[in-house]
Amino acid sequence: MLTLSTRKVQWNLPDEKRPEHYHHGRLREAIMETSLDLIAENGVRALTLREIGARLAVSRTAPYRHFADKATLLAALAKVGFARFGDVLEEARNQAGTSHLKQLEAMGVAYVRFAAGHRAHFEVMFGSGSDSLPLDAEGSQVADRAFGILRETIRDGQLAGEIVDGDPVDIARMVWSLVHGISLLGFGPGPDGVANDGFVPFSLALLQSGLRKRPD
């Protein structure tokens, strides 16, 4: 037996085999997925509990079984977003080899890709400007992780003599600002990850070598 419980549960069945009964079985997850779809389509402000219910063919008030209110749902979405975001940045760095500048570049590309490929998460995480919800303590801790990865990479690069001196926090903020701006202004790759995919590497290469022309 694979099940540890003696209950006649159904939710260890694969998703597609779960009967569509009165009890949905994974409504919480379905609500979060549908929320992301709706946000990606029309922005956070267009997210309504009613539409979620309609898409899931479930009553409008069903979400209240799983989330205290709409703000709680949004906070849950942001939390998942930051966790994935941190994973993506970390993985990009880990796969970029030993050069810290290359690691920085890989993280920058990953940042913009994440923004393009997970628009909904990105919007909930960073708000649309001043719409951003104040993160709760747990949420901002996850956000700090992502920033910390960047800062550590810069500090390591300085110790290795690859990156210029200066407060790693300030440098991290600057790099963060650059990729954040690219993401929001839409200069990076589209959602498909194809169009304009070269702009981010171009920008980061330029950032490494500097704008000032040197005699060569």
Add this chain to the structure above:
Amino acid sequence: MLTLSTRKVQWNLPDEKRPEHYHHGRLREAIMETSLDLIAENGVRALTLREIGARLAVSRTAPYRHFADKATLLAALAKVGFARFGDVLEEARNQAGTSHLKQLEAMGVAYVRFAAGHRAHFEVMFGSGSDSLPLDAEGSQVADRAFGILRETIRDGQLAGEIVDGDPVDIARMVWSLVHGISLLGFGPGPDGVANDGFVPFSLALLQSGLRKRPD
């Protein structure tokens, strides 16, 4: 006589001397000012025609004498914002001397200062993320002007041998992204223009010299 018209008009009196009559006299301007106040306080989404009327001690529907609807009001605000924004960037460049890199730096500082000091305009212009209204033809023309100033400065800097080679549009997009990101993430100066005022110059100096450490 100073007046060119024979009408017994009142609106060539200074603002503070205009009687508060049934006819407001400058309601259109007052609506725009109050709108900016409200947006600065609580964001674009919190702007309501009702609150505008309340603040101006005027009926809720009075704005309809001056703007077809709420979207028209927002478009008017964005247009004024872009015009001022262009002025600010242009003036910053003109006062920065002959070095194109210095001009770039001055424009970057002006950009972030504008974002901090005219939060409401900035929010209406660039939207809060995906909230941004699609600019009408006239509006995007004004927006292009601001970007054009930046692009021209870069091209001139390249011709003068001060700035590295590369497509001026791409370089302009990169610089724009950086200052835009700083503005949105709030790393720049506060509304008072004091706190953290050094971060933008730091970032732009770093951008000029590059992240890569060179043997000196």
Add this chain to the structure above:
DNA sequence: TGTACATCAGTGAACGCGCGTTCACTGATGTAC
């Protein structure tokens, strides 16, 4: 294994709220004579 009961996920009607917008109106101002 069967049955009574407890638990809890999902229902659907209804609520109050704030919003943008409409419409017929009123009152102030400008104009024709």
Add this chain to the structure above:
DNA sequence: TGTACATCAGTGAACGCGCGTTCACTGATGTAC
């Protein structure tokens, strides 16, 4: 200069709408014995 009229800025009651949320409920599932 005075008077009748036209214009138009501002009024306020009312509309319809979509929203988040409540509440008493019903039906499916799990558990105790």
